[in-house]
Amino acid sequence: MGMTLAEKILSARAKAPCRAGDIIISPVDLVFAQDTTGPLTVRQFEALGLGKLASPSRTVFFLDHAAPSPSKELANDHRLLREFARRTGAVISEVGEGICHQRVVEDYASPGEVIVGADSHTVTAGGLGAFATGMGSSDIAVAMALGRTWLRVPEGFQIALNGSFSRGVFAKDLILYIISRIGADGATYQSLEFMGQGLKGLSMADRFAVANMAVEAGAKVGLFPSDETTHSYLRARGREKDSHPLSPDPDAHYVNSLEVALSRLEPMVARPHRVDNAVPVEEVKGTPIHQVFIGTCTNGRLEDLEIAARLLAGKKARSRLIVAPASRGIFLEAMKRGYLQALAEAGAMLVAPGCGPCLGVHMGVLGDGENCLSTANRNFQGRMGNPQAFIYLASPATAAATAIKGEISDPREFL
């Protein structure tokens, strides 16, 4: 019997055929932490007493979650990470360089690699066929020290995509739809694997947005095959040598499956306080929105800023509008192309490349009873710094349309 993508990648890395349910020890090709999980990782690493990093040039600390720092405590956490990196040779991605997951897919991740990060959205790199998964600080400290980690090979959950998106519908709507169908624990411990003829129409930005949210269905990874789209992306980034095709075997065994006709999808909105509480935009249209946030590791990419700028150009946002490009590279390119100008003219506050208001640490904390529509991946109570506030999740197009009207709106009215 053939192998799923997860089984294939892990078999290759562990150098022994393995199957769902097996416990294996795998080498890791990249290990990272960010500024809120990194300090504990460093302390656990030091407690291990094993000395050196297994691979300093493939050990990265990203200063992205509280960047620039809003408090002396977090500034001291940044200091601790910088000093640790200086001492051990680990790489620091400084304040302003961007979100770990975006930086990883820009410069590090390749198809077939095993990547572990101290952040649940490490799964983003599954968009280009890397077995990338989030872990806690102790696991990451051990992976940094030994260059290896233990894994249970996940069962596969097949998502077959057919057709193509209709106007105003995007990758974010697809993943919100999937999570609403299978539930926030619908793929717990499984490998969510995307396949089918519909893949052809999904850009890398689309794949990253979908893979990013696999964890919101409980999955260990969200995996896309490596195809011509993947190859073009890596080539454009000067990483052609990292590119190779990768796909599951046609007779691989999947424990579960879901088929999605992309053309039948509508713009989706996840209502507070659950990601799986998603409905077509029609059902929540007109809900007043005080703040719109466009950014994050889910939807802070160039394509996202482009569609938002297209909708908002020449208009004035009625909601407070915060825009955070996911990386410095995206910020610069969006500036060159005029997207940031259009957004700023429409009233957007442009904030540093990084996680921004997503996790409630700074920049955009909500007031009591306020509603926010965000392009992020989570709307848990308290997520954006106030348990008395309400978070809705949607695509950048829906976010832009909503900002224009000051209430949840259907982007198709503006396209």
Added chain:
Amino acid sequence: MRKTLRVGDDISTDHIIPGRFAHLRSNLPELAKHALEDTYPSFAQKVNPGDFLVAGKNFGLGSSREHAAIVLKVAGIKAVLAKSCARIFFRNAINVGLPVLITNTDAIDEGDELEVDWATGQVKDLAKGIELGFGRIPPVMLKILEEGGLVPFIQKYKNLELPGG
């Protein structure tokens, strides 16, 4: 024989440790005072060393922040009982020496006294006079748990050569 504190379904890591306390993450005793603050405001006052935290389904969904598991332990929780548990939280909890027992928790109420028999895999609810079985923890994780967590495990064995899966 220990008291239980009860929470519902889908308690996320944002519920356990909200992002607005990120500045306390390098100060775990202080952070622990805010554990579950928005969901269960009296948690930090009520919890006593050795208590059980009883939850519904999909406990610990969300972030990879290991702090969420650590603060429950620092606050005094001996074990978490849940109908199901999110993957990253489950692994983090074992790594910091906090057992997570998967069992049908529907009948267990706040304040019930529980007795856990680790050898037979049974939980007894003394208030209700019922016994519930709990799912076995994978051998790899049991071994880590027996050593008190992943860091002590590695300190002792120096590597990851784990016992059979």
